[in-house]
Amino acid sequence: EDQVTQSPEALRLQEGESSSLNCSYTVSGLRGLFWYRQDPGKGPEFLFTLYSAGEEKEKERLKATLTKKESFLHITAPKPEDSATYLCAVQAVAGSGGSNYKLTFGKGTLLTVNP
Amino acid sequence: SQTIHQWPATLVQPVGSPLSLECTVEGTSNPNLYWYRQAAGRGLQLLFYSVGIGQISSEVPQNLSASRPQDRQFILSSKKLLLSDSGFYLCAWSALDTQYFGPGTRLTVL
Numbered sequence: 001e002d003q004v005t006q007s008p009e010a011l012r013l014q015e016g017e018s019s020s021l022n023c024s025y026t027v028s029g030l031r032g033l034f035w036y037r038q039d040p041g042k043g044p045e046f047l048f049t050l051y052s053a054g055e056e057k058e059k060e061r062l063k064a065t066l067t068k069k070e071s072f073l074h075i076t077a078p079k080p081e082d083s084a085t086y087l088c089a090v091q092a093v094a095g096s097g098g099s100n101y102k103l104t105f106g107k108g109t110l111l112t113v114n115p
Numbered sequence: 116s117q118t119i120h121q122w123p124a125t126l127v128q129p130v131g132s133p134l135s136l137e138c139t140v141e142g143t144s145n146p147n148l149y150w151y152r153q154a155a156g157r158g159l160q161l162l163f164y165s166v167g168i169g170q171i172s173s174e175v176p177q178n179l180s181a182s183r184p185q186d187r188q189f190i191l192s193s194k195k196l197l198l199s200d201s202g203f204y205l206c207a208w209s210a211l212d213t214q215y216f217g218p219g220t221r222l223t224v225l
Contacts, residue, residue: 105160107156
């Protein structure tokens with residue numbers, strides 16, 4: 001069974017204080033790893049898709065990286081508007097025991113950035 | 116560009132009452148459609164997905180059902196709600212791998 005574990009559960013930073021969120025995963029064959037941002041009471045907003053170990057993607061103050069066992073979401077010089085819950089999800093390769101479309105989500109990391 | 120709508124935004128229903136949540140997608144054809152539930156302290160749980168009209172796959176056996184009467188319309192239903200059905204219900208669509216989520220419906224069953 002595919003599993004995703006995110007750590008820490010909550011992270012409080014001062015504005016400008018860089019840090020990283022971790023997403024560890026277990027999947028029989030990785031099709032893709034996805035990062036989303038979710039604000040309170042809203043649906044998740046897509047950030048990145050990573051497909052293979054060594055891949056990196058950036059968007060403004062966020063950079064996502066991928067290894068064979070985990071992914072990191074690096075936040076550089078965060079601002080209060082970066083406060084949100086960040087969700088990680090994996091999608092398994094078709095025929096490896098999982099649905100071709102199913103995303104398995106972690107519980108998320110609640111990030112709070114204080115001014 | 117693509118847009119996904121869900122309604123209602125919030126709903127309070129008594130135990131034993133029926134449920135119908137609707138999701139529609141604009142700006143794309145033949146999308147894959149998904150229903151997720153997000154409960155407090157838990158990750159998003161996939162309930163149903165659909166690759167075409169009338170084609171529904173269930174991930175978790177439960178009190179709910181789904182239907183896709185039109186290409187870009189996805190409906191989540193229940194004949195009799197349980198307390199445990201409370202949660203945040205999210206609809207999503209995809210063309211390839213990436214899933215894009217709607218604004219969600221907050222359901223409270225009393």
